[in-house]
Amino acid sequence: MTLGSEGTTISAPIQTSASAELPGSLINAVLSSLEDSKAEDIITLEIGGKSSLADHMVIASGRSHRHVSAIADNLSRDVKDAGTGPANIEGQPTCDWVLIDAGDVIVHIFRPEVRGFYNLEKMWAPEGDETAPQSIG
Numbered sequence: 001m002t003l004g005s006e007g008t009t010i011s012a013p014i015q016t017s018a019s020a021e022l023p024g025s026l027i028n029a030v031l032s033s034l035e036d037s038k039a040e041d042i043i044t045l046e047i048g049g050k051s052s053l054a055d056h057m058v059i060a061s062g063r064s065h066r067h068v069s070a071i072a073d074n075l076s077r078d079v080k081d082a083g084t085g086p087a088n089i090e091g092q093p094t095c096d097w098v099l100i101d102a103g104d105v106i107v108h109i110f111r112p113e114v115r116g117f118y119n120l121e122k123m124w125a126p127e128g129d130e131t132a133p134q135s136i137g
Contacts, residue, residue, distance in 0.1 A: 026084055027056050030105050033078035034060050037071040039109065045124050047106075054106045059120055061112050065095040071109050072098040 027044070034042050039060035048055040062068035072092055079087045079102045088101040096114045100107040108120060 026079070026082060026102060026105050027058075029078055029082040030056075030058055030075065030102065030107060033075045034058065034071065034107075036078075037074045038067075039071050040112075041115075043121055045121070047124060050124065054101075055104045056106070057120075057124055058105060058107045059110070059115070060107070061110050061115050062095075063112075065111065068095040068098055068109050068111055072100060075100055075107060075109075 031042065031044065039062060042058065042060045045057045045059070046055070047053070047057045060071065062071050069092065072089060072095070076087050076089060079100070084103055087103075089098065090101075091098040096111050097118070098109045100109070108115075110118070
């Protein structure tokens with residue numbers, strides 16, 4: 001907001017990133033970031049019809065606490081750079097399971113043992129689908 005010559009307030013137009021306006025660009029940025037960080041067993045689920053929380057859920061694994069933390073840090077930075085603003089992050093102090101809420105995409109990053117215990121893929125799989133979701137990457 002700026003002041004005009006006579007003391008009136010003039011609103012500046014809101015600038016948004018072009019990537020934030022393109023549908024699907026956030027999920028592509030998330031998947032690219034996970035692949036660049038060497039995340040393992042990356043699975044994406046369409047949850048738009050099951051939940052109003054997000055359109056996509058991505059589940060990935062890191063080899064250790066340190067790897068999970070590095071994946072989460074890189075993903076957080078890449079989501080912000082994609083023009084969606086800062087993501088909400090939970091679980092980073094322990095790095096067994098880190099949840100990153102990027103708006104239309106929710107990302108779960110697990111250590112393999114923790115991922116096997118919670119088995120989110122089975123919980124969120126399409127109804128009637130007995131097979132595991134397809135891996136990406």
